Amino acid sequence: MSRIEGVMKSLKDQGRKALIPYITAGDPHPDQSVGLMHTLVKAGADIIELGVPFSDPMADGPVIQLACERALVHGTTLRQVIAMVKEFRKTDDATPIVLMGYLNPMVAMGYEAFADAAADAGVDGVLTVDLPYEEADEVAPLFAARNLDPIFLMAPTTTDERIKAISEHSSGYVYYVSIKGVTGSATINVDEVAQKVAHIREIMALPVGVGFGIRDADTAAAISRVSDGVIVGSVLVDTIARHQADPDALNKALTDLLHPMRVAMDSPAS
């Protein structure tokens, strides 16, 4: 059983849902990333999506694009991001890490070299925004051989036929993109998400994490009731941007944002 599968199963047994924060590795500075990952875990994260910065993040809004730029200014590379995971694993062997990013840095590193290094460092899953399953035939066997879970996106526009096909290529969980738009761009509609996630669950059995548009504890709680996991990104990254000059204030601000989501998600529905 992969680390992701284990966490998802144990949460399910407890009747709880996964809280999955996203931060961009190397933002605001590569030296701070491992510390921030531990902060997220202390504040209640079950799984961390660690963004690999890319110069041209086409599916992201300005908040995450600027985070990429901050990370790239300090020369953050895919190899360094993998090294951060290795460092994180020295003191946390339980929290699954999913690398999330775009394909080209992986192409440049070489698929096999990437898969080897990621597995060796203790990476658990890989979500590549611009790699639909149809184009993933080269990486899929490399990931499978190393127990790396391939995480794919589903969107409001995904047809039933594709939901089935995507689930057959996925393991760990699937990431449901709740809105048509880039990250950080619009407000989530809980009823619409509830309907679509229910529909997705009729077609496939993997856990469904929902992301895009979740900014506060109430929304996190509402989404957690209709899904298996809540993915929170832009609001955290925006917090990092606002406190980039003061590491202590940053840790506190991230905790103050994430912990109430944890609490709200774990409280019985009112």
Place this chain on the structure above:
Amino acid sequence: MSVKLTEEMLKALPDARGHFGAFGGRFVSETLIDSLMTLEKEYLRLKDDAEFQATFDKDLADYVGRPSPLYFAERLTKKAGGAQIWLKREDLNHTGAHKVNNTIGQALLASFLGKKRIIAETGAGQHGVATATVCARLGLECHVFMGAEDVKRQSLNVYRMKLLGATVHAVQSGTKTLKDAMNDAMRDWVANVDDTFYIIGTVAGPHPYPLLVRDFQSVIGRETRRQALEQAGKLPDALVACVGGGSNAIGMFHPFLADETVELYGVEAGGLGIETGQHAAPLCAGRPGVLHGNRTYLMEDENGQIAATHSVSAGLDYPGVGPEHSWLKDIGRAHYVSVTDEEALDGFRMLTQIEGIMPALETAHAVAYAVKLAATMDKDKMIVINISGRGDKDIHTIAQLDGIEI
């Protein structure tokens, strides 16, 4: 030596996944996949639809002014001192460049699909103007994304787009050039995918764009082939076209791919010189990667971050290239070369002063290379340069380089 391509082989490309050999494909976020699949299905149906094709052909004739002439440049030929140089006059099209062939086709597709809102990216502004033009004609809402740097360099075209009723969005992210404009156009598309048609201006992007843009632009090569046979009594020995994304070059090359006696030369922007790293020549000096929905040659650093490009011409200032060009390079069917900013400027002046034809700075790259190439060929040989656009839009840039304020 180049591979012998048959009509049969060419018909099979791109394959069902949009691949040209190892290149192309559909590398986009899940939200866009359904739209791209619908577009592909509808295009493959309409491609063979008599009414669609008749409308397209009629628009190209009556609105664009096709066929564009194939002109023997006698004085340029003498000056180069070798092969005969002929010019395919895409600069004489309505709106002044080859770009309109494609926007007519895609706007027609948008109408058939019932989409009322159009978005486009543009570098030099030629594709933006061509898109704004067809939108004005068809009464469609038009949004053009243009890098803030290019908005400055191409102020004339920005104003033209505004006069045509388009909204021009100056893109402030990244390097503020064509690639960033494409990023923002894709971001807009993801958010408005239900009612919006994205008119991509070049043969790059996710499948089916490289296919349909190539098909719409292939009118250039088909006409050239017929005109060469009529006017010169033979096929050309060499075709020369500039390559940014590569739409004018693929439009010229594609109908000749099976003619193995015809040599193909794509001319990339050498900027300050390939050795300086300050250029926009992915086929000459890049390596394969994935950007903007397709696998192709790219300019990038060793970690896969897209590199900043440089060219005097905004339209060539792009770190990627259409996947079919990457394939043609790897199988050896086409040659890809580069000329520097300075050589291109010489080409601009030469064509302007010797033939009275002012080419776009993009096109001037092809002119500069063709003149060098002609000198190495016998006098009975024939070169056709694709004069992809006219240079009016670049007059401010040229004047500035001359230290003149206008």
